[in-house]
Amino acid sequence: MISAKSISDTGILEIGIYHEDGSQAEQIANAATYILRTKHNLYHGAGDKVSVKIIDKPITTNWPAKPNIIVNLILAVIFGLIMGVAFIYYYPDYDLDKYLTGLFKRKKKKTIFHNHLEHEFTREEELYDKFDKFHK
Incomplete structure (x- = not known):
């Protein structure tokens, strides 16, 4: 991908080139500047009155x-x-519980001592008991 933009009120043309390979991008940039230096009179009507000079070499990076x-x-x-x-x-x-009921079931048993009676509840049964007590 090649892009060119003119920097306002300077007469400088900035050329940007993107390629996946940095060395390939540098070769494309060098080819574009060579064409602009040698055949610039084809792009404007001023002939030899306008000269094209290279300000910077192509700058590439190691990071994409x-x-x-x-x-x-x-x-x-x-x-x-x-x-x-x-x-x-x-x-x-x-209410996310209706979507998550099968995903996070706990089978860990909890023992509750109440009036010397021992009851074993699963976590799910305990939650249902709390729910029933709350809605009564």
């Missing part, structure tokens, strides 16, 4: 420019937090 994994990860975390808070804010009484 696209996709920026760190920025994408940070944005995903922020977006997830915002959506989670918005869901909790707009649906505070949403």
Whole structure:
């Protein structure tokens, strides 16, 4: 991908090149500057009155420019937090238990001593008992 933009009121043309391989991007940049230096009179009507000079060599990086994994990860975390808070804010009484009943069942037995009688309850039975007492 090649992009060119003119920096306002300077007469400078900035050329940007993206390629997955940094050395390939540098070769494309060198080819583009060579064409502009040698055949610039074909692009404008001033002939030899205009000269083209190279200000900087191509600058490449070892890190990929696209996709920026760190920025994408940070944005995903922020977006997830915002959506989670918005869901909790707009649906505070949403009952997730009906969707999670089969996922987090506890089979751990709990022993309760009451009036010297021993009863064993599973966690699910204990919750149902509390629910029944609350709604009576």
